[in-house]
Amino acid sequence: MNDILPGEVETWQFLEEQARRIFGLYGFCEIRVPVVEKTELFQRSIGETTDIVEKEMYTFRDKSDNSLTLRPEGTAPVIRAFIQNKLHTRDPIAKLFYMGPMFRYERPQKGRYRQFHQIGAEVIGVEDPKIDAQILTMLTHYFANVGIADVELQINSLGCPECRPGYRQALTGFLEKRLDALCDDCRRRYRTNPLRVVDCKVPGCKEATGGAPSVLDHLCGSCRGHFAGVQEHLREVGTAFTINERMVRGLDYYTKTTFEMVTSSLGSQNAVAAGGRYDGLIKDLGGPPLPGIGFAMGVERLVLMKGDTRIEPSSPELFLAALGEEATRYTFGLMSRLQRRGLHVEMDYEGKSLKAQLRRADKLMAKRVLIIGEEELARRQGQLRTMETSTQESIPLDNIEDFLMKDAALNR
Incomplete structure (x- = not known):
């Protein structure tokens, strides 16, 4: 366990500030959970036969003879908080991120200590592979933004309980x-x-x-289609990746998409970020049957690789309302490009009606909504709606990115 001294902590602050800024562009809100949880939480979520539960957890009994554990990872506590506080009643889609210390009793090595720190993010409530692609794009966006280039995104699928x-x-x-x-x-x-x-x-x-x-040779049709969709959407937005068929995760709750950001600069411990889907975990822990996906980054490893930015407002500056398959593809790519240019943009992932999408934009307190359907695509004209006044104007889709960046700057 290490002290983080003046002269070192500034790098930590930079990495944390950039996480808050980049994750905010993608609509994530910070959550903070205790460092101590009931031992049962990790036994049920991580799995009793994993190395973490069998050998690495700091577990003790308190004065009331309750078995407690210093958290070895962040996903299970975040899901516990999501269930306990009924966050799904506030919004069926939750985008949460966290940062802080974790604890595992293992052999200290380069970039890995018994008290270590993670920055992580979770999305609950969306099963569509577009959200897998977006969270992976956000991860690569973060690494590029903090100036860490020696990383490669590797993906795999672990299938589901059926296959x-x-x-x-x-x-x-x-x-x-x-x-x-x-x-x-x-x-x-x-x-x-x-x-x-x-x-x-x-x-x-x-x-x-x-x-x-x-x-990958044993995936069922549903898992095969989901994994193909993840790859397709990553290619659509230009996020580079490779498939690593040997990659698995050490926690029992992972299903379908799994991924790592790996580097050649840290020896055998080459993963600096990792995560995946856990579609059954929330139900297994007593919550609603909602899907989820998330990742965690090891801050010590980021600091090893690394060597005054304001936090963007939490409300999106633009919501993209798409109607139809081709329009959804177009707006998904447009959203990714705008986010990479620093704009907080949201969209609907599930093909809901225009009325439902406008309700969502209003709930998110989006300033503007760009409406694009099949007719708008054919005419190369979109409808830009100002939510505060409920007025809208027709705007050309040619050079739309530059127009929307300038429009957002004028309305900040």
């Missing part, structure tokens, strides 16, 4: 023939958590599992 058992069976059968070549940890994981064996960094294990079955 993962088939992969687990195929993988277990493969590993059974190679147990003698595996390390002690992987021989233990072989029955309890075989997916982790594929991700082991021990050279002997990497060699022994070189021809292991790919999870």
